Amino acid sequence: MSPSFTEEQRRFLRLLEVPVPGRPAVRESAPPQAALPKVAAAAQPPRQDPAPAAPLPTPTVPLAQPTVPDAPLWDMAAQERRETVIAGLAWADLAAMVSVCQDCPLGATRQHAVFGAGNPQGRWLFVGEAPGAEEDRRGEAFVGRAGQLLDAMLKAMGLERGRDVYIANVLKCRPPNNRDPLGPEVRECLPYLHRQIALIRPQIIVALGRFATQGLLQVDTPLNKLRGTVQHYGDIPVVITYHPAYLLRNPIDKRRVWEDLKKARQVFQEAGGALPEAR
Ligand code: URA
Numbered sequence: 001m002s003p004s005f006t007e008e009q010r011r012f013l014r015l016l017e018v019p020v021p022g023r024p025a026v027r028e029s030a031p032p033q034a035a036l037p038k039v040a041a042a043a044q045p046p047r048q049d050p051a052p053a054a055p056l057p058t059p060t061v062p063l064a065q066p067t068v069p070d071a072p073l074w075d076m077a078a079q080e081r082r083e084t085v086i087a088g089l090a091w092a093d094l095a096a097m098v099s100v101c102q103d104c105p106l107g108a109t110r111q112h113a114v115f116g117a118g119n120p121q122g123r124w125l126f127v128g129e130a131p132g133a134e135e136d137r138r139g140e141a142f143v144g145r146a147g148q149l150l151d152a153m154l155k156a157m158g159l160e161r162g163r164d165v166y167i168a169n170v171l172k173c174r175p176p177n178n179r180d181p182l183g184p185e186v187r188e189c190l191p192y193l194h195r196q197i198a199l200i201r202p203q204i205i206v207a208l209g210r211f212a213t214q215g216l217l218q219v220d221t222p223l224n225k226l227r228g229t230v231q232h233y234g235d236i237p238v239v240i241t242y243h244p245a246y247l248l249r250n251p252i253d254k255r256r257v258w259e260d261l262k263k264a265r266q267v268f269q270e271a272g273g274a275l276p277e278a279r
Pocket of ligand 1: 114128129130131132135140141142143144146147169245
């Protein structure tokens with residue numbers, strides 16, 4: 001999405017000597033005063049022209065390099081305001097905001113934003129990566145082949161998606177050709193998942209695959225280092241396992257996933273959760 005800039009933001013960019021999008025770049029030879037806002041220039045004392053400028057003294061200590069934030073300051077402020085708004089939304093308003101979201105380029109290529117699936121009153125939250133083609137077409141999470149496998153996993157644990165479980169993704173929109181989510185997409189979309197978790201208040205979260213795990217825990221640790229451990233999102237235990245789509249390609253790892261799911265049942269029970277028999 002291309003940002004539109006106010007005149008104030010453009011002046012700020014010029015002060016930083018950053019090219020203003022949509023304007024020719026400021027030439028290096030232009031005097032710095034040329035970029036100053038009119039107010040600042042008016043505050044200068046009148047010049048006694050044409051006195052030649054005295055050479056500037058060479059600093060005896062090297063000047064500190066200015067630190068440049070990775071996002072422009074007004075973007076960071078806007079981001080914070082957006083997160084504050086999302087963090088105050090009720091479930092229906094959150095779903096409505098997601099359904100029309102255009103805050104990253106995926107909004108332009110999706111068919112449907114996918115808010116989630118299952119029972120928001122369920123005590124279990126499963127978190128995946130992003131909708132695939134079938135989810136994008138139907139607007140519901142995990143309804144393709146990976147979803148069928150997930151349902152089988154839930155059944156084996158004695159759970160049902162419409163009764164015990166809510167399923168959400170890190171990204172609400174499908175990345176074209178099912179490519180991996182990009183950092184800025186995750187950054188824009190994660191506040192929706194945070195709000196979903198705050199409203200659901202699940203007793204346990206099962207993170208499916210690398211993007212769910214790293215997004216929830218805000219780490220870049222490889223999945224294999226975290227699988228088999230119990231982590232926490234706030235005070236909610238997070239059990240980590242492989243993504244069902246990975247399992248479709250690597251069925252040999254089903255045994256490991258079953259170990260993880262048994263661990264999840266155990267953690268849930270230790271936290272006081274009641275469970276039907278696993279099948
Ligand atoms: N994979 C995911 O991570 N989520 C879905 O909803 C479908 C496939």
